[in-house]
Amino acid sequence: MTDAGSSDISATVSLCPHCLTRIPAERRLEGDDVFLVKSCPEHGEFRTPVWRGKPALSEWSRPKKPVHSGTHHPEKAVGCPFDCGICPEHRQQSCTVLIEVTGRCNLACPFCFAAAGAQAGADPSLSTIEKWYRTALKKSGPRNIVQLSGGEATLRDDLPAIIALGRGLGFPHIQLNSNGVRLGADPAYAGELKRAGLFSVFLQFDGTEESIYRAIRGRDLLGEKLAAIENCAAAGLGVVLVPTLTPGVNTENIGAILKLALELAPGVRGVHFQPASYFGRHPGAPEASDRFTLPELMRAIELQTHGLMRVEHFSPPGCEHPYCSFHGNFLRLPSGGVKPLTRQSAECTIETIGTGRAVSYVAQQWSAPAPATCCCDTNSLDAFLENHRTNTFAVSAMAFQDAWNLDLERVQECCIHVVAPDGNMIPFCLYNLTSAEGIPLYRRKSC
């Protein structure tokens, strides 16, 4: 970041939402809000809110050492973000690697970052997926969380074989990103995935009311989600609820989601909020009122949990860029309340994790609790630690970037990478980014 002459303005680089040309951009502080402002010679000026209110963006940082592990693209040298793979300009290694095992989906959501659905190409073969696993191993090692995604990954009947393949290649933490439809409909399915080596499910869960699902997903789904949670918990799979937050649809349901999630713990390990981004399939170019920024979310959590979880309980990340996320851990108390845990976690630079401790910590938090110990063992150190882990509840959020609010400084610190079909590792937001006209920067139609 370079100072453009005023403490209220900082310079970065972005893209034109229409032609995806790289253009200079500024973060402008106006009152308590921060806007990303950029101008394309051909398409004019764009102004997008990226941070509204307290805690102030200027106070939201966390020092960490950059990690440069990328290499130059062998065929191109046009610079970020056009020759990603990742390149030496990138300052962070992977902590989560996404592998898309299908482009098909059994829902037709108005919002879908992958624009998945009926027009998907053929599923990649097991040997192609093995090649992608090996790419991830070679480029970022086995100490990542591998998230199997799509489309809807459970549409593949060979998903257990895909999970087992990854475990066999040395990945200890394989997570499923799912809408839960199949997990809810087939009580035996979660056990099958667990036996194949899955540890956790990132479950799309947008709210506690059917009207929310009708608006965001196109039909009623709550009953299926609750059945999926029950089946996963019974099978020993940890569940993380993942709401896509859309202003005016479910941003008033945040407290209810957290309340329900706490009631469903320890099977539900936490909630990971994702404010809606506008890439892939979405209803149209976003207005300022379509944005829900991280500080607004933190304040909404405080307000809607009536102070049970407060803004000061949340920290910036030690892994991705601080403007991209927050997290906080809470201990569920026997009285029904929660106690904030102030311990910092989720570091993922090589210098700070040594042997991959941070990924292990997150993986441990998202995996299912151990079965209750025998009453004769309650004084053991293992039982004490397991009880603490069982009752620890994680609340986090991630603000993805789209063509309007893209900030390359943030992208260059991204640690969530997609293995593209050509074997390059692309930061999640770049991989999914589409122009205002729907033209993708990286993603192709088929997997």
Added chain:
Amino acid sequence: MSLQEDVTEWSCGACGGTLEIVKVGFTYMKGNFEVDLPACNGCGLVLVSEELATGKMADAERILEDK
């Protein structure tokens, strides 16, 4: 190397006695725990491995200290 498995190969540095696995009580702040650890059958000196000290015991310390 797991100390629990290989305890018979060790002898006490203080008195030369042999080690055996015993239940050892730890108290820290308001926490009381029992851990099976190698201890000298002569003088009772307990062997705490680096792995345990910097792993689970450190985790329990952090929790009890509310860090």
